[in-house]
Structures are given as structure tokens and as C-alpha cells.
Amino acid sequence: MVHKRVMEKLAILADAAKYDVSCSSSQSTRKNKDKGLGDTGHGICHAYTEDGRCVSLLKILLTNHCIFDCAYCVSRKSNDIKRAAFTVQEVVDLTIGFYRRNYIEGLFLSSGIFDNPDFTMERLVRIVKKLRLEENFNGYIHLKAIPGASEELLKEAGLYADRLSVNVEMPTEKSLKLLAPDKNHKDVIQPMEYLKNEIAGYKEEKKSNYKAPLFAPAGQSTQMVIGATQENDLEILGMANYFYDTMQMKRVYYSGYVPISYDNRLPAIGTPVPMIRENRLYQADWLMRFYGFKVNEIVGFDQPNLDLDIDPKLGWALRNLNQFPVDINTADLELILRIPGIGVLSAKKIVAARKFKKLQATDLQKLGIAYSRSKYFLAFASPFQLRKDLTSAQIKEHILNFQKSKYQNNFSNQLALF
Amino acid sequence: MTQIIYDGSYEGWLTAVFEIYEYKFKDVAFAKDETSTALLFCNKHFVDTDHAKADRVLNGLQKRLSNSGFSNLYYAFLSEMNQIEETLFRYVQYVLASRINIEQDFSNSSVLNVQKAMQLTGKESHRMKAFVRFKLTKDNLYYAIVEPDCNVLPLIENHFKNRYADQRWLIYDAKRKYGIYYDLENVSTVEMQFDANSSSSKFLAEICDDNEEFFQSLWRNYFKSVNIESRKNTKLHIQHMPKRYWKNLTEKIPDLKSRK
Ligand code: SF4
Numbered sequence: 001m002v003h004k005r006v007m008e009k010l011a012i013l014a015d016a017a018k019y020d021v022s023c024s025s026s027q028s029t030r031k032n033k034d035k036g037l038g039d040t041g042h043g044i045c046h047a048y049t050e051d052g053r054c055v056s057l058l059k060i061l062l063t064n065h066c067i068f069d070c071a072y073c074v075s076r077k078s079n080d081i082k083r084a085a086f087t088v089q090e091v092v093d094l095t096i097g098f099y100r101r102n103y104i105e106g107l108f109l110s111s112g113i114f115d116n117p118d119f120t121m122e123r124l125v126r127i128v129k130k131l132r133l134e135e136n137f138n139g140y141i142h143l144k145a146i147p148g149a150s151e152e153l154l155k156e157a158g159l160y161a162d163r164l165s166v167n168v169e170m171p172t173e174k175s176l177k178l179l180a181p182d183k184n185h186k187d188v189i190q191p192m193e194y195l196k197n198e199i200a201g202y203k204e205e206k207k208s209n210y211k212a213p214l215f216a217p218a219g220q221s222t223q224m225v226i227g228a229t230q231e232n233d234l235e236i237l238g239m240a241n242y243f244y245d246t247m248q249m250k251r252v253y254y255s256g257y258v259p260i261s262y263d264n265r266l267p268a269i270g271t272p273v274p275m276i277r278e279n280r281l282y283q284a285d286w287l288m289r290f291y292g293f294k295v296n297e298i299v300g301f302d303q304p305n306l307d308l309d310i311d312p313k314l315g316w317a318l319r320n321l322n323q324f325p326v327d328i329n330t331a332d333l334e335l336i337l338r339i340p341g342i343g344v345l346s347a348k349k350i351v352a353a354r355k356f357k358k359l360q361a362t363d364l365q366k367l368g369i370a371y372s373r374s375k376y377f378l379a380f381a382s383p384f385q386l387r388k389d390l391t392s393a394q395i396k397e398h399i400l401n402f403q404k405s406k407y408q409n410n411f412s413n414q415l416a417l418f
Numbered sequence: 419m420t421q422i423i424y425d426g427s428y429e430g431w432l433t434a435v436f437e438i439y440e441y442k443f444k445d446v447a448f449a450k451d452e453t454s455t456a457l458l459f460c461n462k463h464f465v466d467t468d469h470a471k472a473d474r475v476l477n478g479l480q481k482r483l484s485n486s487g488f489s490n491l492y493y494a495f496l497s498e499m500n501q502i503e504e505t506l507f508r509y510v511q512y513v514l515a516s517r518i519n520i521e522q523d524f525s526n527s528s529v530l531n532v533q534k535a536m537q538l539t540g541k542e543s544h545r546m547k548a549f550v551r552f553k554l555t556k557d558n559l560y561y562a563i564v565e566p567d568c569n570v571l572p573l574i575e576n577h578f579k580n581r582y583a584d585q586r587w588l589i590y591d592a593k594r595k596y597g598i599y600y601d602l603e604n605v606s607t608v609e610m611q612f613d614a615n616s617s618s619s620k621f622l623a624e625i626c627d628d629n630e631e632f633f634q635s636l637w638r639n640y641f642k643s644v645n646i647e648s649r650k651n652t653k654l655h656i657q658h659m660p661k662r663y664w665k666n667l668t669e670k671i672p673d674l675k676s677r678k
Binding site: 006007011031094100272273353355 | 548
């Protein structure tokens with residue numbers, strides 16, 4: 001490698017890729033074979049950026065040349081920036097060199113569209129094949145499927161990558177039209193549908209024949225940019241719900257828009273990144289995936305946006321006080337999961353610990369529960385009394401006051417959850 | 419009060435447990451060697467690590483614990499938490515005295531403390547899988563230096579063996595002065611002196627592969643490029659990557675040119 005040039009390319013092409021928020025490297029089943037290099041499935045974050053996001057993959061673009069002009073994207077055609085492109089070999093060398101030093105779990109490779117979608121996709125596929133077949137590399141690979149690429153290429157990509165993703169970017173067709181005039185909704189949805197069917201097909205085959213090849217074993221994911229356009233949280237979460245239900249997506253990512261250009265269709269430069277809203281969306285997403293909440297319990301037509309001052313689980317509880325108090329000594333796990341301040345692990349611990357004795361308030365603190373928050377929603381055996389006298393507005397005020405004194409200025413953009 | 423002096427190993431501790439029952443000691447405190455916090459005015463009992471005795475304790479425990487409960491004990495021991503030997507002993511007493519499995523009786527303080535210690539070790543061994551940074555030497559050895567709070571090398575050995583099956587590697591615990599070494603076949607424990615100042619430019623130039631410095635600065639560069647300035651959140655950053663690890667993290671060490 002020519003050191004100086006590669007260094008420069010890495011700076012450009014990592015910088016351009018950083019707005020893609022997907023970072024997960026778990027949920028795959030690829031194992032080290034024939035004493036090769038690497039295996040996957042651990043989902044390790046190797047480092048954290050100064051903004052607190054995890055770095056588990058070498059996340060780069062193959063190139064930031066692009067024939068399209070999507071307004072929200074740094075690489076768009078009309079943006080006056082330095083352009084660069086890696087060679088196939090350079091990406092392979094970087095990946096292997098980083099992986100061997102335990103810097104990363106694998107590669108996340110995306111690209112601007114140069115020439116045409118197939119030409120670009122073909123290159124991405126060549127890189128994965130080289131890594132798998134020539135380097136015997138079993139680390140994690142997440143490939144971006146280029147909208148408009150042919151099904152043959154998507155299929156090849158799926159045979160060598162762990163995860164594939166097509167980003168919808170905009171939650172509705174209308175905003176996509178507005179901000180990405182060269183793209184259309186169909187170009188995004190069609191490859192998703194194709195991948196969904198292939199993934200399901202290969203999975204089925206694997207059941208009866210363990211030697212059958214893997215096909216994107218970590219499934220597919222997508223990303224939506226939040227706050228660049230006017231959509232409300234109902235539309236965004238509704239879309240996410242569609243991806244989980246209909247497309248069997250593994251993850252939907254929400255990326256708070258970082259203003260990067262002077263374009264009157266978009267929020268002006270200097271507009272703050274909507275980090276709290278993004279955090280609330282991730283919390284809502286967790287509620288749907290791990291807590292058994294339906295999307296319309298979290299947002300509805302009467303209340304299309306998530307509260308910014310409280311998390312969505314507390315919001316739900318305050319709107320549904322008639323469901324409380326929940327008796328933690330007798331209630332089902334599903335109900336305990338709905339108590340604010342109690343996470344999945346704590347809920348399971350409660351159910352395990354109560355077999356030994358009737359739990360009291362002091363026991364809960366030992367189990368690591370945010371008691372100051374959950375106490376408004378719990379019932380114990382005597383001698384404890386439930387405070388039935390508080391309205392939801394009062395409870396909210398109590399909790400927020402307590403939070404303020406305890407967590408002043410501690411707004412996290414990660415999931416400081418429940 | 420009897421002071422139980424053992425060699426600091428898990429087997430040694432298990433032997434000690436056996437002997438506490440054997441000699442019916444009442445009130446016990448553990449010490450790793452004679453010099454450590456010598457308690458005045460108490461009996462001393464020296465333990466010679468004994469496989470047979472250790473095995474008998476293990477067997478007894480295995481019968482009364484689930485598989486994960488059984489391995490949690492070892493994890494908790496490796497935490498090296500303050501007074502972990504005493505805590506574990508109280509836990510073992512509870513386990514042996516009870517006719518039912520007590521692993522999940524979290525309202526009992528020894529159960530809870532063992533759980534905490536186990537989690538501490540679990541968390542740190544997970545972190546070490548992430549924060550090991552290998553450097554390549556001229557003779558093709560990938561080596562890394564770590565200084566974890568808990569004694570986690572025994573727990574991460576298999577992970578690295580599975581992952582880096584085709585490269586020779588060494589992970590050295592500078593705090594405990596021993597390392598694990600993989601020779602393309604097996605992992606063995608090695609005791610050695612390792613130059614602690616291994617990030618100095620002289621050391622790099624002398625022992626490292628020609629491309630090593632390049633990859634290190636590529637990684638540092640990459641780490642800088644992926645940061646989004648407008649989202650800066652130092653508190654969260656430090657929470658995930660505690661400062662005590664920084665001196666062994668390539669991305670947190672300044673570039674060679676600006677190093678002394
Ligand atoms: S096609 Fe992709 S890389 Fe090109 S401008 Fe649009 S979002 Fe950016």
C-alpha cells in the first residue's frame with residue numbers, strides 16, 4: 001500500500017460513511033473454519049467515539065463519487081468536496097490489518113453510486129468474495145445493497161455478507177421525492193422484498209440440510225433520517241413497525257439529521273441535531289422489540305409525537321394509570337415489564353427471587369431497580385400502602401424533579417434505558 | 419478468629435474451604451501470603467493446595483448448583499474484589515447448608531455479593547475482548563498488554579484462540595505479571611518480564627514489523643474521522659471507555675511524532 005495516499009483516502013471515506021448509524025455486529029452465526037481468521041456472533045464494540053457511539057466495524061465507503069444528488073447526503077453530486085475511491089485490494093488489506101490487531105469485528109462497506117448501480121454493487125461483491133475466499137476471513141461483513149442493483153448481484157452479496165441493508169433514509173415517499181429526486185421508493189422497497197424472501201428461503205433450507213450455504217445470516221436492516229423533514233413520530237414508528245412485521249428486519253436505525261449543507265429544503269446549518277428525539281425513538285423501538293408493546297400503544301393519532309421530557313414507557317404508564325398498581329409478587333412477567341423503572345433483566349430477577357420470599361421494597365433496591373421511579377406503580381403486601389391519591393400529572397412532576405436533582409445535565413444520546 | 423493463608427489460586431482457596439470444615443474453624447479471614455495484612459492475636463492456618471481436597475469441594479458444589487451457578491463462583495473469585503474470599507465462603511456455607519438451590523435468593527447478601535462480583539468479572543472480561551490491541555513484531559508475533567482490575571486472562575483465552583487461529587499471539591497482564599501465549603496449536607500460561615514502556619518510539623522501531631506504525635496511525639486517524647463533532651459527549655465516551663484502560667489503547671495514545 002502506498003501509505004500516504006491510503007491514509008488520506010481513509011480519512012475521506014470514513015468521514016463520509018460516519019452518518020450511517022448502523023453499527024451492530026451481532027446476530028450472525030459464521031464460525032471460524034479450517035483454522036482461518038476470525039469468527040462472528042459476539043457483537044463486540046471495540047472502541048467508542050468521542051460522541052459516545054460504538055465502533056465495532058471498519059465503516060467506510062468504497063467511494064464518495066456519486067451520480068445522484070440526495071440533499072441530505074455529504075457525497076451528493078453537487079456538493080463541492082474532495083473525492084476518493086479505494087481499490088478492491090486496499091479495502092481487503094485495511095480490513096485484515098485492522099482485524100488482526102483486534103481493532104474491529106469486521107467491515108461495514110457502503111458506497112456512493114459511480115457509473116451505475118450494478119457497476120458499484122459488483123465491486124462491493126468482489127471485495128467480500130476476496131475476503132471470504134482468498135483470505136479465509138470469517139469476521140463480520142455488513143454490505144450496503146445499492147438501490148437499483150440487479151438481483152443476481154444481491155444474491156451473491158447475500159452468500160458472502162452477514163448482513164445487508166438498503167436504507168430508506170426518508171420515512172415517507174413524499175420526502176424521498178423532495179430530497180432525493182433521483183431515487184424512488186420502489187428502488188428501495190424492491191430489493192428489501194427480494195432479500196426478505198431469499199433470507200427466508202435459505203433459512204428454511206438450512207433446517208433440513210446443515211451444509212446449505214448461509215445467506216445474510218444476520219438479516220437485513222435499514223436506516224431512517226430523523227428531523228430533516230416534517231414527519232411525526234407516528235409516521236416514523238409506523239414505518240418501523242412495517243419493516244419489523246412485513247420485511248422481517250432485524251434492526252431499524254434512526255439517525256438524527258446533522259445539518260451539512262445550505263439547502264432551503266433542509267434545516268439550516270447550526271440547527272441542533274435532534275438527539276433527544278432520536279433517543280426517544282430508540283426507546284420506543286426497544287419497547288416494540290423487547291417489551292411486547294404495540295406501536296399504537298406508544299403513539300396514536302391523538303398523540304402523534306413522543307414526549308421529549310419523559311421516556312415512552314413512563315408516558316404509556318401515565319396515560320394508563322388504571323392498569324396500575326401491579327403486584328410484583330403475583331403479576332405475570334409481561335405486566336412487570338410494563339412498570340416504569342424496571343428493565344427486562346430486573347423483571348426476570350423479580351420473578352426468580354419471589355419464589356424464595358415475598359418481596360418488599362427493600363428487596364427491590366437490591367435487585368437494582370430504579371425504585372424512585374417505579375414506586376408509583378407498584379403494590380406490595382402489607383404493611384406497604386399504595387399512594388392512590390396522585391394524578392398522572394403529579395407523578396410525572398415528582399419523577400422529573402427527582403431526575404433533575406440526580407441527573408442534572410446528563411442527557412445521553414445512547415440508550416440510557418428505563 | 420483464624421487467619422487462613424493460601425497461595426491465591428482458585429484451587430488453593432477450595433482447599434482452604436475444605437480445611438475450614440475439616441478443622442471446624444469458626445471465624446475465618448483469608449490472606450494470600452503471610453506478609454499481607456498480618457492479623458495480630460489470631461491463629462494462623464497455612465493451606466497447602468491439594469487437588470483431592472479441592473475436587474471434593476467442587477463436587478459437593480456441583481451437586482447443589484446449576485451449571486451457570488457453578489461457573490459463577492469461579493468468575494466471582496477472579497473478580498479479586500475486596501474480601502471476595504470471605505464472601506464466597508459465606509456463600510458456600512449457605513449453599514451447603516440448604517436443601518434447595520439458593521442461587522436466585524437475591525435477598526440474601528452473600529448471594530447478591532457473589533452475583534455482583536461475578537458480573538464485575540463478566541463485564542471486564544467482555545471489555546478485554548474489546549480492548550486488547552495487538553501489535554505485530556518483526557518475528558510475526560501479535561502481542562498486547564492489558565491491565566484489567568479483575569483477573570480475566572483465563573476467561574478470554576478461548577475467545578482469542580477461536581478468533582485468531584492462524585496467527586501467533588501473546589496477551590500480557592502487566593498487573594499480575596503473566597501472559598497467555600498461543601503458538602498456533604495451544605494456549606499456555608507464561609510468566610515473563612515485559613517492557614512496560616512498549617509504546618515508546620524506540621521500542622516500536624526495534625521490535626515491530628515495518629507496517630506496524632502505519633496501521634496504528636491509520637487506526638488513530640480512523641478513530642478521529644468517525645467522530646461527529648456536533649454530537650460530542652465526553653461523559654458517555656468515558657463511561658464506555660474508562661480512562662484506566664487508555665494507556666494501552668492504540669487510539670488513545672498520541673501519534674508517534676508527538677510522543678516523547
Ligand atoms: S445515492 Fe447515496 S451516496 Fe449518492 S447522493 Fe444519494 S444517498 Fe448519497
